[in-house]
Amino acid sequence: MTLDKSLKVRAGLARQRSVLKRVERLEKLKESDRWSEGASVFGLPKVRVQKLVLKKKKKEKVVETEEGQEAPAAGEDQS
Numbered sequence: 001m002t003l004d005k006s007l008k009v010r011a012g013l014a015r016q017r018s019v020l021k022r023v024e025r026l027e028k029l030k031e032s033d034r035w036s037e038g039a040s041v042f043g044l045p046k047v048r049v050q051k052l053v054l055k056k057k058k059k060e061k062v063v064e065t066e067e068g069q070e071a072p073a074a075g076e077d078q079s
Contacts, residue, residue, distance in 0.1 A: 016052060022044070029045070029047060
């Protein structure tokens with residue numbers, strides 16, 4: 001019997017989880033001093049999970065000189 005392709009694990013979780021486990025929430029609350037050791041672990045305040053967003057790099061413009069050689073775009077160092 002084979003597994004359905006939707007049930008297979010592809011190198012772990014590929015996306016950011018939106019829900020934290022209680023232990024993870026406690027760690028975040030300790031970092032922000034919103035929870036102290038010995039306090040109740042029930043009724044914890046919500047902890048926001050920030051998503052990691054990567055910006056796409058813009059392609060660098062290449063300006064050709066009269067001789068046909070490529071010159072670096074404006075604003076770049078010529079070392």
